[in-house]
Amino acid sequence: xxxxxxxxxxxxxxxxxxxxxxxxxxxxxxxxxxxxxxxxxxxxxxxxxxxxxxxxxxxxxxxxxxxxxxxxxxxxxxxxxxxxxxxxxxxxxxxxxxxxxxxxxxxxxxxxxxxxxxxxxxxxxxxxxxxxxxxxxxxxxxxxxxxxxxxxxxxxxxxxxxxxxxxxxxxxxxxxxxxxxxxxxxxxxxxxxxxxxxxxxxxxxxxxxxxxxxxxxxxxxxxxxxxxxxxxxxxxxxxxxxxxxxxxxxxxxxxxxxxxxxxxxxxxxxxxxxxxxxxxxxxxxxxxxxxxxxxxxxxxxxxxxxxxxxxxxxxxxxxxxxxxxxxxxxxxxxxxxxx
Amino acid sequence: xxxxxxxxxxxxxxxxxxxxxxxxxxxxxxxxxxxxxxxxxxxxxxxxxxxxxxxxxxxxxxxxxxxxxxxxxxxxxxxxxxxxxxxxxxxxxxxxxxxxxxxxxxxxxxxxxxxxxxxxxxxxxxxxxxxxxxxxxxxxxxxxxxxxxxxxxxxxxxxxxxxxxxxxxxxxxxxxxxxxxxxxxxxxxxxxxxxxxxxxxxxxxxxxxxxxxxxxxxxxxxxxxxxxxxxxxxxxxxxxxxxxxxxxxxxxxxxxxxxxxxxxxxxxxxxxxxxxxxxxxxxxxxxxxxxxxxxxxxxxxxxxxxxxxxxxxxxxxxxxxxxxxxxxxxxxxxxxxxxxxxxxxxxxxxx
Numbered sequence: 259x260x261x262x263x264x265x266x267x268x269x270x271x272x273x274x275x276x277x278x279x280x281x282x283x284x285x286x287x288x289x290x291x292x293x294x295x296x297x298x299x300x301x302x303x304x305x306x307x308x309x310x311x312x313x314x315x316x317x318x319x320x321x322x323x324x325x326x327x328x329x330x331x332x333x334x335x336x337x338x339x340x341x342x343x344x345x346x347x348x349x350x351x352x353x354x355x356x357x358x359x360x361x362x363x364x365x366x367x368x369x370x371x372x373x374x375x376x377x378x379x380x381x382x383x384x385x386x387x388x389x390x391x392x393x394x395x396x397x398x399x400x401x402x403x404x405x406x407x408x409x410x411x412x413x414x415x416x417x418x419x420x421x422x423x424x425x426x427x428x429x430x431x432x433x434x435x436x437x438x439x440x441x442x443x444x445x446x447x448x449x450x451x452x453x454x455x456x457x458x459x460x461x462x463x464x465x466x467x468x469x470x471x472x473x474x475x476x477x478x479x480x481x482x483x484x485x486x487x488x489x490x491x492x493x494x495x496x497x498x499x500x501x502x503x504x505x506x507x508x509x510x511x512x513x514x515x516x517x518x519x520x521x522x523x524x525x526x527x528x529x530x531x532x533x534x535x536x537x538x539x540x541x542x543x544x545x546x547x548x549x550x551x552x553x554x555x556x557x558x559x560x561x562x563x564x565x566x567x568x569x570x571x572x573x574x575x576x577x578x579x580x581x582x583x584x585x586x587x588x589x590x591x592x593x594x595x596x597x
Numbered sequence: 598x599x600x601x602x603x604x605x606x607x608x609x610x611x612x613x614x615x616x617x618x619x620x621x622x623x624x625x626x627x628x629x630x631x632x633x634x635x636x637x638x639x640x641x642x643x644x645x646x647x648x649x650x651x652x653x654x655x656x657x658x659x660x661x662x663x664x665x666x667x668x669x670x671x672x673x674x675x676x677x678x679x680x681x682x683x684x685x686x687x688x689x690x691x692x693x694x695x696x697x698x699x700x701x702x703x704x705x706x707x708x709x710x711x712x713x714x715x716x717x718x719x720x721x722x723x724x725x726x727x728x729x730x731x732x733x734x735x736x737x738x739x740x741x742x743x744x745x746x747x748x749x750x751x752x753x754x755x756x757x758x759x760x761x762x763x764x765x766x767x768x769x770x771x772x773x774x775x776x777x778x779x780x781x782x783x784x785x786x787x788x789x790x791x792x793x794x795x796x797x798x799x800x801x802x803x804x805x806x807x808x809x810x811x812x813x814x815x816x817x818x819x820x821x822x823x824x825x826x827x828x829x830x831x832x833x834x835x836x837x838x839x840x841x842x843x844x845x846x847x848x849x850x851x852x853x854x855x856x857x858x859x860x861x862x863x864x865x866x867x868x869x870x871x872x873x874x875x876x877x878x879x880x881x882x883x884x885x886x887x888x889x890x891x892x893x894x895x896x897x898x899x900x901x902x903x904x905x906x907x908x909x910x911x912x913x914x915x916x917x918x919x920x921x922x923x924x925x926x927x928x929x930x931x932x933x934x935x936x937x938x939x940x941x942x943x944x945x946x947x948x
Contacts, residue, residue, distance in 0.1 A: 304811040449644035454882035479884025520816035522845035534816035
């Protein structure tokens with residue numbers, strides 16, 4: 259990709275906490291990444307790893323008791339966290355839009371599809387006439403592969419199947435031509451054959467519009483298919499980051515290695531026993547000191563339990579936070595351990 | 598695994614009537630026939646709404662079948678009647694008829710009490726938090742099954758059974774006094790497994806037992822199920838929509854579409870040489886966690902959505918979305934027959 263020098267989104271040391279009666283939950287504990295125009299970045303992690311919270315903070319959709327307590331988010335050089343309410347309204351939907359996991363709960367059941375699509379457009383373009391808005395809405399529905407658009411515009415969400423609803427959500431997300439689309443588990447609720455349709459559609463639309471996409475998922479197969487680069491999150495931290503090939507072929511963090519190893523191989527010729535990651539996910543109310551993955555890590559050392567490791571560069575745009583890699587670096591070994 | 602057939606299902610049918618709608622209602626399972634050998638794992642895959650869960654539950658008669666016949670370990674647990682069976686003599690051998698073929702008689706409708714079979718046939722559900730009573734402790738949940746089937750002669754024995762079950766699924770014995778909400782999803786599913794194992798069953802329907810779990814936990818549960826099978830000689834019907842996991846755990850796999858079984862073969866045979874167009878699509882739709890392979894391959898993308906099981910297409914139920922559909926496909930239901938050894942499929946194009 260040649261247009262990636264210009265940074266579309268830069269997130270620096272973002273920290274988000276939820277102040278619950280039981281104590282502070284550091285849902286996102288200082289993450290940094292950037293995204294170029296037209297890049298597709300995957301954020302992978304288990305439930306509770308903070309991947310959705312991170313996306314909600316970019317969109318300004320965090321709700322009490324959640325709060326951004328540090329760091330910065332800049333979009334095309336502007337500080338998003340400093341936006342006032344009106345600026346945020348203008349930013350959200352027009353420059354950045356988001357699609358969610360469950361399309362049924364994100365569509366309003368009492369308005370027609372056409373009405374909801376046109377609303378998104380009219381909110382951001384006050385001058386547009388209803389006829390123009392309708393025309394654009396129909397154009398978008400056609401673009402996302404919905405047939406019989408005239409009739410479909412007058413239908414309600416319950417008259418659409420799950421895959422069709424997700425298409426509508428994508429049409430709605432893209433109707434104002436945003437530069438960034440955040441997709442939060444957009445295919446998780448769908449069947450594999452429908453997931454394949456939606457992934458093909460998103461790839462095609464990304465090529466057509468040149469928008470950047472942040473794709474949040476726990477499915478590594480989906481990541482391999484659609485993403486240029488990947489951030490792997492664990493317990494609110496990005497523990498590894500790199501180009502998609504680096505993450506899959508030269509993983510540097512034991513968690514990434516473990517995840518890849520725990521899945522049944524697609525091309526397995528005969529039975530091979532799975533190698534799971536032992537233990538249970540982190541209790542975010544009482545996270546361990548040091549590296550959050552340490553209690554489950556087979557290579558856990560003394561230092562892992564007390565101090566969070568720094569990022570170590572493993573290659574161009576490939577970094578990982580693990581004491582093992584720090585140790586390798588100190589020993590002068592540049593080689594990577596693929597586990 | 599031996600060659601003895603543990604469970605045999607013939608032309609099983611389950612319709613759910615719909616209020617205010619004429620006709621049979623939702624045709625969730627349509628004439629499914631299969632058999633499961635003792636000690637094997639039969640995987641069942643298909644999209645949501647294809648009837649795989651309904652089939653699993655109907656086999657256990659958690660749903661009463663609409664028609665068909667289910668034989669478990671040689672005993673009929675359901676028969677809607679009218680099946681042609683060989684007429685046996687006193688020794689159980691079939692009697693020769695006049696034309697040399699075995700004599701047949703029509704089976705009678707039977708639906709015996711399931712309680713004795715419940716001890717042998719168990720189920721593990723998809724959502725562990727929804728399938729465990731929030732007001733019972735883990736010990737009570739597991740102990741309930743022991744009580745119903747009177748498996749413990751004394752209180753001490755009951756406690757011992759619960760303790761040994763908990764440790765066999767990788768939980769601590771102190772966990773018996775805790776409530777389900779105090780456990781993580783993976784641990785709750787371990788409780789679900791312990792409950793199913795409490796009655797020392799032979800056959801377990803695993804209904805999407807790992808779909809609700811995190812990726813790093815899924816493989817733990819899969820390995821545990823495999824260990825249990827090896828240790829106790831269990832037979833599984835493993836239902837899931839994730840074909841890669843099903844292929845890993847199963848000896849054979851059945852593919853369902855809209856209530857019908859469209860293909861049945863050994864796991865790696867199905868993977869390498871799928872026959873039915875729907876199986877091919879399903880295989881190509883799975884995202885491969887390997888960027889290079891993902892870029893290299895081409896994918897068959899199905900048009901449209903799965904039709905309503907209330908009004909399924911005539912003939913082959915897949916013909917509305919099938920890229921190879923011919924006129925005959927919309928007229929005749931294809932026969933489910935064997936094409937290679939142990940590899941059955943229902944498709945007109947294969948003829």
